[in-house]
Amino acid sequence: AVTTVEGIGSTKSRLHPVQERISKSHGSQCGFCTPGIVMSMYTLLRNQPDPTVEEIENAFQGNLCRCTGYRPILQGFRTFARVNTVSPNCSLFQQVTLSPSLFNPEEFMPLDPTQEPIFPPELLVDVPQKQLRFEGERVTWIQASTLTELLDLKAQCPEAKLVVGNTEIGIEMKFKNKLFPMIVCPAWIPELNAVEHGPEGISFGASCPLSSVEKILHEAVDKLPAYKTEVFKGVLEQLRWFAGIQVKSVASLGGNIITASPISDLNPVFMASGAKLTIVSAGESYIMPKSGQRGEYFSAFKQASRREDDIAKVTCGMRVLFQPGTAQVKELALCYGGMADRTISALKTTQKQTANSWNEGLLQAVCAGLAEELHLSPDAPGGMVDFRRTLTLSFFFKFYLTVLQKLGKGNVENVSVGVGAKYRLSEVPEGQSEEDMVGRPLPHLASAMQASGEAVYCDDIPRYENELSLRLVTSTKAHAKITSIDISEAQTVPGFVCFISAEDVPGSNKTGILNDETVFAKDEVTCVGHIIGAVVTDTPEHAQRAAQGVKITYEELPAIITIKVTEKGPHRKGGIGKGDLTKGFSEADNVVSGEVHIGGQEHFYLETHCTIAVPKGEQGEMELFVSTQNTMKTQSFVANMLGVPANRILVRVKRIGGGFGGKETRSTVVSTAVALAAYKTGRPVRCMLDRDEDMLITGGRHPFLAKYKVLDVGSYAGDGRDSIMERALLHMDNCYKIPNILGTGRLCKTNLSSNTAFRGFGGPQAMLIAEYWMSEVALTCGLPAEEVSQPGKLEAFTLSRCWDECLASSQYHARRSEIDKFNEENCWKKRGLCIIPTKFGISFGIPFLNQSGALIHVYTDGSVLLTHGGMEMGQGLHTKMIQVASRALKIPISKIYISETSTNTVPNTSPTAASVSTDLNGQAVYEACQTILKRLEPFKKKNPSGTWEEWVKTLKAGSLSLLFETNSGNPFHYFSYGVACSEVEIDCLTGDHKNLRTDIVMDVGSSLNPAIDIGQVEGAFVQGLGLFTLEELHYSPEGSLHTRGPSTYKIPAFGSIPIEFSVSLLRDCPNKKAIYASKAVGEPPLFLAASIFFAIKDAIHAARAKNPDCKMEKLFRLDSPATPEKIRNACVDQFTTLV
Ligand SMILES: Cc1cc2nc3c(=O)[nH]c(=O)nc-3n(C[C@H](O)[C@H](O)[C@H](O)COP(=O)(O)OP(=O)(O)OC[C@H]3O[C@@H](n4cnc5c(N)ncnc54)[C@H](O)[C@@H]3O)c2cc1C
């Protein structure tokens, strides 16, 4: 039996406490991740109704959310934890009880495990007694019930593939297009699930899931003497950071070994520990992690981009056995993954150490040996050659220190744990009516439905009876002429209907915001992922096969892959600046110049692009359901492509599962193709991109390369559009008043997928550059960074208040001294601190976009249907609009409903973007409400003590319209301000870093909804944290994107957020320029995550200062993102100089 989120509770009957708590604690924004997170928590509670805080945090290792910043989810779910398990370091729990202002845990339904549905006994599978066989179109799946049967099957059909968890083979089939016609599953064979405890260790059958291995080893560690469990702890250390619970529950031990991945985390441990593997063709197959003996020490290390659920860059198992009673080495084993095409043992180095003592001399000999033995060619797969080689030494150094400490001779620096969060927000004014919801932390109005799985996203719309599936066919070359397209193989796939391309377009094949793109590439392709055509079939599976069957030949042309070589490109944005540079330089004591690169970023909204197009059969009419931030462009591009007027095309959006700018214009590349397929076939057509297609085709944030000369700022380069560069130049001074400044921008056109809007729209990149050279000015002048950017030099109104409050609440000065002390006392761990302001301009750069509309229907029962021009994508826009309408009409929010956004209710809307949607739509809603109220005025006067329903009824009787539409609203020009202070700790040996604490003070005016605004601040901050410290796009030299999914592209996970995370909304700062004195909040806080980047830089500075031998310059380059590789390489020391 499979229980889904719909099976545990519903808004129609009763929500499950898990669903209720995520909803009421504001842990669901777009809601697309919510069912998965709910089910992870539910599963934990079914297995452990009384979990510890740690168990709760670990339960989400396989879940991702791109909206919330994770804090509210953890905070809501920690209310399930045993209270006495909260660590004293953790401020979160105390805060919830002291200040329940965002939600009140006392209102939560209690969890009653006795009320859970029991697992249907008839479905309980113990051990299947007979063989099961499933025949598919191309694959036969056999589940063997006994070992003999398995061996017979293998003997009869040697090429049959064994599959247990399918976590490896599944990926090969889906992404590498491998086909295994016969699959044999040994998952249920008793011998292969056996676990035996013996004197030498524990033996596990090959089909044992990793989660069981983990549980059994934990029990053994608790029971056995410490010296016996050294290896078990090594395996557990690797399993702790190994995939998520979902994967570990199915992935098998045998599968990991046999895959023989060069970055397997377990094989180096097994190899180093001397574990025994039994391979049989007519018997059993076992792996046995060995228990230890006295005088034996074992450690395992792994370094990845992200701690949780990430594959290793380098991983290792290390074992030393000493001669009894001495510190003389008897055996040493150092086994590595990530250093060759298989797991390797550094035999040459280790064999030389027999009989040596565990001392400095051995350390140096091993490091020199490893540096020589573990070589990587400069073009080794996986890159990061210096980093990986350095890691092999750093890991050994850590092992050396650990063993030294166990021998009682050394001191290993300690590690802090725990996750906490606080928030402060302004309360509503005293005397505000209970019914007036403006300023109150109302949960996102759809959150309960999102938590119960009832919320409908585009692809949830049931299939139409005659619906077809579309799959895009895209270029595999970065720049080439198309010489032929052969669809003959695709035509043989069952269910094939047609192939569409530029030839089929009835209107214009030209499309795009600047009308310089094509619906389908014709003759020439300009990037890998360029859409050439699409296949249309009966099912998505057939569409995938058919798309693979389309064969395209190319004649390759020269391609430009990086912006670094395109500085002389044709596009140039004029300079922005003021003052006299020559005079400025002549008067300056110091001149600082340099270069910094800021990488791009993938949106990674959880819901990928999706469109359903339904032809209506009359006069070119078509209805499209689209996951888009831009109904107007979707409509006009489809109309243009089909050659029909816009009034025939209806675009509808219920909600979208995250956008962040990625669905502002790029959604049209899918919707236009799907519309053509629907037009050509006359049938409804659907397409939802797979994650890898989405990442390949739709572009992301623009990378920037900056060259600066302070006080002269040189040229920026970006791969993108004028408006991004314009915003970048307008933010190049961040918050500083600089008398002499000039910025020029150069747009670079590359042969990579077109980039697009992404939260901040060029602003965060430019502000990072500004802070970068500000930090260099501080270092050059020998001034503390916070003095260079102190309040006196900050212009604008509330910024100084934000700065002072942040300095005070973060206890900046006291912590600076503590950090200096910590850095003095610790050699291989360093802490860094940074406080940073932001100032973000609010409005669309193109003036006509600063308008919106609202349509209000008042029905005779008094209920109100509100429609406005904005899309709900998790930012709580609909909730805020209902709050605005509720105050304006003076009716409870329960009477107001928003169903969807569509082109036939509010036409010609601006995209939901640029943080202005609340301002623009809020004002339009307000004005529409005023008109309705004006019409009601006479009836209210006649019956002053009447109710809303009575006035509405009499108005109808008076036959006046209850519908109002406005297409106006003021463009607002103001800034949103904020300040953040962050502290990090870096591991100088591995490049790992921990975000210890962040304090944010944000001016959001008079918040319309503090819960939603705090959610936006945290969500934006964590997205910025990804941009500046984690997320890296990798391309092949030929321009093909390597990072096409969550396995290779790492966005922040639950464990990435600051251990202490405190957000305050500045009090008493009404903003006269927007609805109900509020301020825009979507984009402005994102840049504040740069405080983490600069805190890392500060910590690296401390590490470098400790190594005067290495003769390092005070200024050093740190490109964004500050990944473990860059951090490690910047912490120059004796190990980096060895490789
Ligand atoms: C999201 C995700 C995260 C991951 N993270 C990590 C990680 O952090 N570290 C890491 O090392 N790996 C990781 N992996 C890889 C994978 O999970 C492991 O290698 C896993 O143990 C494979 O087991 P499986 O049962 O799923 O293998 P399957 O996919 O079922 O099979 C894999 C291979 O093993 C063979 N095989 C399976 N059972 C037997 C048997 N009894 N006898 C002989 N051959 C057999 C199969 O024929 C096949 O060739 C991750 C995978 C995913 C999808």
Ligand code: FES
């Ligand atoms: S709420 Fe988690 S991805 Fe949107």
